[in-house]
Amino acid sequence: MExxxxxxxxxxxxxxxxxxxxxxxxxxxLFARQRGGDFILRIEDTDSHRFVPGAEAYIIEALxxxxxxxxxxVDENGKxxxxxxxxxxxxxxxxxxxxxxxxxxxxxxxxxxxAYYAFDTPExxxxxxxxxxxxxxxxxxxxxxxxxxxxxxxxxxxxxxxxIEETTGWTIRFKMPADTVVKMDxxxxxxxxxxxxxxxxxxxxKRSDELPTYHLANIVDDHLMExxxxxxxxxxxxxxxxxxxxxxxxxxxxxxxxxxxLSLLLKPxxxxxxxxxxxxxxGFPVFPLKWTNPEGEVSRGYREDGYFPEAFVNMLAMxxxxxxxxxxxFSMDELVEAFSMDKVQKAGAKFNPEKAKWYNREYLxxxxxADLTELFKPVLEAHGISVTGGPQSPLSSDFEKGEFSxxxxxxxxxxxxxxxxFVQDMWTPAESLFKAPVEYVEKDWAKFWTAENAxxxxxxxxxxxxxxxxxxKEPVETALVxxxxxxxxxxxxxxxxxxxxxxxxxxxxGIADILSFIGKDELKKRFASARAKA
RNA sequence: GCUGGGUUCGUAUAACGGUUAGUACUCAAGAUUCUCAAUCUUGCAAUAGGAGUUCGAUUCUCCUACCCAGUACCA
Numbered sequence: 001m002e003x004x005x006x007x008x009x010x011x012x013x014x015x016x017x018x019x020x021x022x023x024x025x026x027x028x029x030l031f032a033r034q035r036g037g038d039f040i041l042r043i044e045d046t047d048s049h050r051f052v053p054g055a056e057a058y059i060i061e062a063l064x065x066x067x068x069x070x071x072x073x074v075d076e077n078g079k080x081x082x083x084x085x086x087x088x089x090x091x092x093x094x095x096x097x098x099x100x101x102x103x104x105x106x107x108x109x110x111x112x113x114x115a116y117y118a119f120d121t122p123e124x125x126x127x128x129x130x131x132x133x134x135x136x137x138x139x140x141x142x143x144x145x146x147x148x149x150x151x152x153x154x155x156x157x158x159x160x161x162x163x164i165e166e167t168t169g170w171t172i173r174f175k176m177p178a179d180t181v182v183k184m185d186x187x188x189x190x191x192x193x194x195x196x197x198x199x200x201x202x203x204x205x206k207r208s209d210e211l212p213t214y215h216l217a218n219i220v221d222d223h224l225m226e227x228x229x230x231x232x233x234x235x236x237x238x239x240x241x242x243x244x245x246x247x248x249x250x251x252x253x254x255x256x257x258x259x260x261x262l263s264l265l266l267k268p269x270x271x272x273x274x275x276x277x278x279x280x281x282x283g284f285p286v287f288p289l290k291w292t293n294p295e296g297e298v299s300r301g302y303r304e305d306g307y308f309p310e311a312f313v314n315m316l317a318m319x320x321x322x323x324x325x326x327x328x329x330f331s332m333d334e335l336v337e338a339f340s341m342d343k344v345q346k347a348g349a350k351f352n353p354e355k356a357k358w359y360n361r362e363y364l365x366x367x368x369x370a371d372l373t374e375l376f377k378p379v380l381e382a383h384g385i386s387v388t389g390g391p392q393s394p395l396s397s398d399f400e401k402g403e404f405s406x407x408x409x410x411x412x413x414x415x416x417x418x419x420x421x422f423v424q425d426m427w428t429p430a431e432s433l434f435k436a437p438v439e440y441v442e443k444d445w446a447k448f449w450t451a452e453n454a455x456x457x458x459x460x461x462x463x464x465x466x467x468x469x470x471x472x473k474e475p476v477e478t479a480l481v482x483x484x485x486x487x488x489x490x491x492x493x494x495x496x497x498x499x500x501x502x503x504x505x506x507x508x509x510g511i512a513d514i515l516s517f518i519g520k521d522e523l524k525k526r527f528a529s530a531r532a533k534a
Numbered sequence: 535g536c537u538g539g540g541u542u543c544g545u546a547u548a549a550c551g552g553u554u555a556g557u558a559c560u561c562a563a564g565a566u567u568c569u570c571a572a573u574c575u576u577g578c579a580a581u582a583g584g585a586g587u588u589c590g591a592u593u594c595u596c597c598u599a600c601c602c603a604g605u606a607c608c609a
Contacts, residue, residue, distance in 0.1 A: 010609090011609090012608080012609045014608080014609070044609065045609095046608090046609080047608055047609065049608085050608065050609080118607090120607095122606095122607065125606090125607085129606095136535075137535080137536095138535070138536070138605065140536095140605075169607085170607095171607050173607095186539095189539070189540090192538075192539085194537075194538070195537090198536075198537050198538085198605095199537085199605095200605080202606095203606080203607050205607090206607045207607090208607065209607085211607095213606090213607070213608080213609085214608070214609050215609095218609090233603095234539070234540095234602080234603060234604095235603055235604070235609085236603095236604090236609090237538065237539060237603070237604080238537070238538055238539085238603065238604035238605075239604075240538090241538090261539085263539085263540080263602085264602070264603075266601095266602080268545080269544095269545095271600095271601060271602080272601090272602075273602075273603085318546070318547085318558095319546070320546085320547095322546085322547055322548075324548080325548080325557090326547090326548075326556085326557045326558075328546095328557090328558060328559095345546090345547080346539080346540060346541095347539090347540050347541060347601095347602090348540075348601085348602065348603095349545090349546065349547090350544095350545060350546075351545090351546095352544095352545050352546065352559065352560085354545080354559060354560060355545075355546065355558080355559050355560085357559095358558085358559055358560095416571095418571075418572050418573090419570085419571050419572065420571095429570090429571075444569095480568095481568085484568090490568095491568050492568055492569075493568090494568075495568030495569070496568065496569055498568085499568075499569065499570095505569090505570090506569060506570085507569050507570035507571080508569075508570060508571085509569095509570085509571090510567080510568075510569085511568065511569090512568095
């Protein structure tokens with residue numbers, strides 16, 4: 001029988017989750033869902049020095065916002081899983097809480113000759129590196145150097161035992177075998193071979209804080225948690241040979257997961273991977289959620305910028321993956337169905353902020369008018385407009401009080417949604433449907449409020465006020481256009497003069513649309529204010 | 535430097551040895567409209583370079599160039 005698919009996303013809580021990290025989580029999630037397997041969230045907090053308060057909560061919230069929900073892990077539907085139980089045989093999911101577990105594995109490796117104790121101090125290693133650099137070489141702790149350093153390979157058994165007992169600065173290092181070709185397979189990149197002579201003896205466990213390093217913790221936990229596929233960033237590809245060797249040393253080769261290394265997200269312009277700085281410079285978020293670091297520095301987030309999580313996820317999914325055809329719009333469920341590892345791109349993908357906006361625009365248009373109305377409400381309220389009633393409310397507007405019924409707002413939303421990328425930018429075109437202009441765009445005023453235009457517009461206003469058909473877009477438009485034509489007036493001048501009067505600017509919504517919303521009284525008032533200004 | 539990975543229009547990508555190298559974003563022009571936006575139409579624009587294999591290479595092999603990552607008691 002095929003083993004149940006279990007994949008994990010294992011971020012380190014050293015800061016906010018970067019959008020590249022979200023993509024890695026997403027691909028893991030899609031892979032798991034598609035195979036009816038489990039998606040596990042594990043926190044790799046084995047670096048006590050780089051821990052950032054709030055980072056873990058941020059990661060959990062960001063994934064939740066994206067709709068990437070773990071089946072298992074440190075957080076399950078908002079509940080923190082702290083300890084192992086029948087339901088959670090693999091818990092806890094925070095490596096700091098698994099602390100006591102790793103030493104025995106490291107020592108097992110030593111006992112079997114796959115690792116050794118190293119007593120060199122950071123200062124000694126620093127010195128060795130500096131010296132090597134002076135000669136234009138790179139120091140590596142490994143085959144060529146290990147027999148000249150202070151470790152259990154060079155020291156006597158007694159001395160080794162004494163140092164282990166009496167000092168706390170030592171580490172356990174993997175003993176990389178000589179001249180062995182490691183043959184690896186990557187689900188995205190295919191077959192890869194590396195000779196162990198180019199590899200060094202990585203630290204697996206540190207006595208100083210009694211914590212494993214990534215490499216050990218990763219292999220041990222993936223094994224214990226029965227992970228079947230490891231889908232992670234490309235930065236891990238160089239340590240894949242070590243990980244293969246570790247599985248072999250532990251004798252876990254038969255259950256070793258398959259690996260997939262995802263290419264990195266690159267900055268929109270120039271070279272290099274996407275960083276926080278690029279976002280600040282080019283004006284787009286690199287984080288899913290707003291983040292304030294311990295120093296009080298704020299980074300913007302997709303959520304706060306007004307992106308829909310569906311649009312953000314869709315956009316991210318298409319950066320480095322494609323369905324094999326021209327389709328670009330996918331819901332999460334559709335992604336789950338369409339996703340396939342062999343359509344994942346090998347090369348890094350440059351992030352395109354314009355395309356991200358395009359996705360949001362598409363999602364905004366797909367959204368139901370009623371839903372958008374709810375989302376638009378807070379925007380209106382922020383501009384001092386109150387929305388009364390609910391979906392059943394009759395159409396009503398009170399420009400004096402700034403009160404408009406829910407149904408009125410919905411009608412506005414329907415009209416202006418085509419002009420917006422984000423919910424909040426529906427306000428600009430909609431503003432004149434909620435309040436009279438308080439000022440006029442200077443250039444437009446100079447151009448369109450001429451004596452001649454004002455006179456024609458005044459007559460058009462009188463005509464409209466006397467119009468006794470239904471004050472709706474179609475009849476008003478027909479009548480007004482007919483009136484202007486009958487008088488043989490220049491259409492553009494009259495219309496733009498009216499728009500100026502109605503909205504304060506010469507560009508925006510159609511005149512008949514505006515009139516159908518604001519009605520005769522408001523028309524009369526706005527024309528009077530414009531005339532008063534002149 | 536060394537090791538590994540990568541390279542199709544500006545960007546994301548399609549074309550699993552045979553196409554006028556397709557699509558989307560961006561940009562430009564036109565149509566439409568009372569303006570702007572939207573919409574529609576059209577256009578600009580790519581196989582990094584060089585060898586080889588082959589009747590035929592975007593696709594396979596090698597070399598070069600360039601880019602990325604790793605080279606920590608960080609993940």
